[in-house]
Amino acid sequence: MLSKKNKLVLLASAGALVLGATTVAQASTLDDTRNRGAVQCGVSDGLPGFSAPDDQGEWQGLDVDVCRAVAAAVFGDAEAVRYISLNAVERFTALQSGEVDVLSRNTTWTTVRDTTLGLNFTGVTFYDGQGFLVSQDLGVSSAEELDGAAICTQSGTTTELNLADYFRANGMEFDPIVFDTSEQTVGGFEAGRCDVLTSDTSQLAALRIQLADPDSAIILPEVISKEPLGPVVRQGDDLWFNIVKWSLFAMVNAEEFGITSENVDEMLDSGSPDVARLLGQDGNYGEAMGLNADWAYNIIKQVGNYGESFERNVGMGSPLQIERGINALWTEGGIQYAPPIR
Amino acid sequence: MTIQSKMIEARPAPNSTIGAVAWLRTNLFSGPVNTAFTLLGLYLLYVLLTPTIQWAFINADWVGTSRDDCSREGACWVFVNARLGQFIYGLYPGSEIWRVNLTFATFAGLIAWLAIPRLPYKRWVALATLVGFPVFAYFLLYGGHFGLPVVQTHRWGGLMLTLVLAIVGMVGALPIGIMLALGRRSEMPIVKSFCVVFIEFWRGVPLITVLFMASVMLPLFMPTGISVDRLIRAFIGITLFQSAYMAEVIRGGLQAIPRGQEEAAAALGMGYWKRMGLIVLPQALKMMIPGIVNTFISLFKDTTLVMIIGLFDLLGIVQAALSDSRWLGFALEGYVFAAFVFWIFCFSMSRYSQYLERKLHTGHRR
Numbered sequence: 032m033l034s035k036k037n038k039l040v041l042l043a044s045a046g047a048l049v050l051g052a053t054t055v056a057q058a059s060t061l062d063d064t065r066n067r068g069a070v071q072c073g074v075s076d077g078l079p080g081f082s083a084p085d086d087q088g089e090w091q092g093l094d095v096d097v098c099r100a101v102a103a104a105v106f107g108d109a110e111a112v113r114y115i116s117l118n119a120v121e122r123f124t125a126l127q128s129g130e131v132d133v134l135s136r137n138t139t140w141t142t143v144r145d146t147t148l149g150l151n152f153t154g155v156t157f158y159d160g161q162g163f164l165v166s167q168d169l170g171v172s173s174a175e176e177l178d179g180a181a182i183c184t185q186s187g188t189t190t191e192l193n194l195a196d197y198f199r200a201n202g203m204e205f206d207p208i209v210f211d212t213s214e215q216t217v218g219g220f221e222a223g224r225c226d227v228l229t230s231d232t233s234q235l236a237a238l239r240i241q242l243a244d245p246d247s248a249i250i251l252p253e254v255i256s257k258e259p260l261g262p263v264v265r266q267g268d269d270l271w272f273n274i275v276k277w278s279l280f281a282m283v284n285a286e287e288f289g290i291t292s293e294n295v296d297e298m299l300d301s302g303s304p305d306v307a308r309l310l311g312q313d314g315n316y317g318e319a320m321g322l323n324a325d326w327a328y329n330i331i332k333q334v335g336n337y338g339e340s341f342e343r344n345v346g347m348g349s350p351l352q353i354e355r356g357i358n359a360l361w362t363e364g365g366i367q368y369a370p371p372i373r
Numbered sequence: 374m375t376i377q378s379k380m381i382e383a384r385p386a387p388n389s390t391i392g393a394v395a396w397l398r399t400n401l402f403s404g405p406v407n408t409a410f411t412l413l414g415l416y417l418l419y420v421l422l423t424p425t426i427q428w429a430f431i432n433a434d435w436v437g438t439s440r441d442d443c444s445r446e447g448a449c450w451v452f453v454n455a456r457l458g459q460f461i462y463g464l465y466p467g468s469e470i471w472r473v474n475l476t477f478a479t480f481a482g483l484i485a486w487l488a489i490p491r492l493p494y495k496r497w498v499a500l501a502t503l504v505g506f507p508v509f510a511y512f513l514l515y516g517g518h519f520g521l522p523v524v525q526t527h528r529w530g531g532l533m534l535t536l537v538l539a540i541v542g543m544v545g546a547l548p549i550g551i552m553l554a555l556g557r558r559s560e561m562p563i564v565k566s567f568c569v570v571f572i573e574f575w576r577g578v579p580l581i582t583v584l585f586m587a588s589v590m591l592p593l594f595m596p597t598g599i600s601v602d603r604l605i606r607a608f609i610g611i612t613l614f615q616s617a618y619m620a621e622v623i624r625g626g627l628q629a630i631p632r633g634q635e636e637a638a639a640a641l642g643m644g645y646w647k648r649m650g651l652i653v654l655p656q657a658l659k660m661m662i663p664g665i666v667n668t669f670i671s672l673f674k675d676t677t678l679v680m681i682i683g684l685f686d687l688l689g690i691v692q693a694a695l696s697d698s699r700w701l702g703f704a705l706e707g708y709v710f711a712a713f714v715f716w717i718f719c720f721s722m723s724r725y726s727q728y729l730e731r732k733l734h735t736g737h738r739r
């Protein structure tokens with residue numbers, strides 16, 4: 032006869048069998064990722080320009096390129112990614128519980144998120160901010176003329192709070208009209224339920240395209256909040272934190288040195304010491320991160336530099352047509368700046 | 374005065390009482406009020422249908438490959454066309470799609486075998502459907518054995534995922550529901566109270582909460598590093614939730630069976646399981662067909678809620694496609710397509726249940 036304890040063990044192992052897909056974590060995220068053969072990357076469940084499946088079912092977007100860059104650095108293969116779509120509520124749990132290794136999901140870097148959730152932000156992929164979309168007919172050229180306006184916004188986001196703050200600070204009244212999804216918000220705006228539509232500027236461009244006549248609406252110059260978006264990793268694994276952080280820096284540095292996915296092979300013998308260090312010909316800067324010397328070369332070759340990724344996904348090469356603005360390099364009037372590789 | 378010596382031939386009914394005109398007159402124009410309402414109805418139909426038809430068919434764009442091929446005056450079916458594969462198979466790798474097709478073809482074949490009365494070996498086929506098929510489907514869809522590459526569940530999606538969720542939910546919920554219904558009527562206090570608590574708990578929380586718990590809270594309770602595939606979490610959540618509803622539907626059927634049936638069976642010396650399996654349940658289940666199918670249809674539609682835990686079911690993948698920056702602004706087309714597919718499936722289920730009711734009808738209808 033089985034003792035009580037044995038029975039319990041038996042039950043537990045039966046349970047483990049049933050669960051099938053269980054995995055036991057090793058010490059480090061890098062080892063886990065290597066054993067699995069793919070980076071598990073948390074992306075949004077569909078956000079124009081940042082992460083969405085294309086016609087072929089391949090994920091595309093600025094956030095997606097971060098996942099691909101990390102995979103290129105770790106495996107030398109940008110396609111070694113498992114995309115896990117997460118909604119806004121479950122994203123942090125998924126990262127904390129180890130369901131994803133990197134969260135690259137249009138997430139704003141704030142104090143509370145950085146300090147209380149056991150997470151680390153690794154950098155900024157897109158400096159976003161809340162803006163306003165108004166109809167041309169309204170004849171408004173500045174957000175300060177919006178006193179008394181009916182404003183369409185999406186529920187459950189910080190946009191509602193920012194909006195209230197901005198109007199209170201400027202001593203203006205407004206009438207919020209709250210919708211659930213972006214389609215409804217656009218629908219409300221088109222049907223004339225509101226004069227103004229507010230959202231993050233990255234999303235305003237996508238919302239504007241959905242209008243029957245996109246040229247009938249303009250985006251006002253004011254940006255009323257700071258929304259730096261970036262990838263997030265779990266706290267406590269500094270090696271992995273470094274890998275994700277420097278994958279992004281490598282992309283920004285590559286743009287600064289003029290290295291693109293097309294000319295990266297020619298740049299191998301450019302003679303510039305900065306380029307040689309980045310591409311792994313002078314010293315091995317990947318070693319301390321547990322990567323090969325050509326980690327950055329793989330990122331640039333397979334994903335491209337930051338500028339290429341930006342233009343392809345949200346910039347002029349995409350339907351969204353977002354200006355580089357403050358997302359330009361520091362050398363070109365923006366604030367994208369990466370520490371040197373040396 | 375004339376005297377008729379022969380039978381007068383039967384004359385056709387007057388023109389005013391037969392034919393389309395008469396039908397119209399009796400049903401639609403039988404008085405001033407009805408005439409007014411008919412005209413009003415026709416006018417409303419005209420007002421509503423004309424733009425719909427113009428949008429969906431006349432002004433619609435059917436051929437093309439990108440959003441530039443759409444004039445945007447009518448529906449842009451190009452979008453649905455370009456994404457059709459994705460709406461059906463989700464992000465399943467293109468070279469492995471035959472596995473999904475084979476799985477569903479097998480399932481359709483098994484169901485057809487069971488549904489066509491002439492075919493033999495019903496019992497074995499039923500056994501194969503309930504026991505063999507899930508194993509077969511798992512190996513085929515997930516892979517990892519017999520040289521098939523693994524297709525991770527996060528690549529599953531579209532109609533395929535909706536069907537998988539619905540079928541797993543139905544196949545899992547029916548037996549558990551029957552057990553719970555029997556348990557709730559049991560006289561054994563522990564069994565009974567367990568069933569009552571289980572049913573009332575799961576009926577008391579909305580499905581969306583169950584899925585949310587499974588996706589957001591459960592991973593926090595698990596030991597670090599152990600994670601259950603989110604699809605399996607959804608399976609478990611949906612099955613448990615649905616079995617509670619199923620149990621109450623079946624209990625309703627059990628209560629409609631006169632006590633005499635069970636007593637007569639007991640008098641013949643049958644044990645509990647034989648009484649239930651041979652006498653009570655066959656009658657109860659037959660009576661409960663509308664209720665059971667109703668539950669299944671609502672389950673089929675409820676599977677769309679998995680969207681909130683980041684699984685791309687049919688509706689989810691349509692929404693994901695809507696956020697592709699190359700296809701922005703075709704929300705209406707996407708939703709109309711999803712609604713149409715759901716309608717086809719739900720309507721077929723409802724027709725099948727009516728067919729079953731007629732077939733199993735043994736003269737007890739009151």
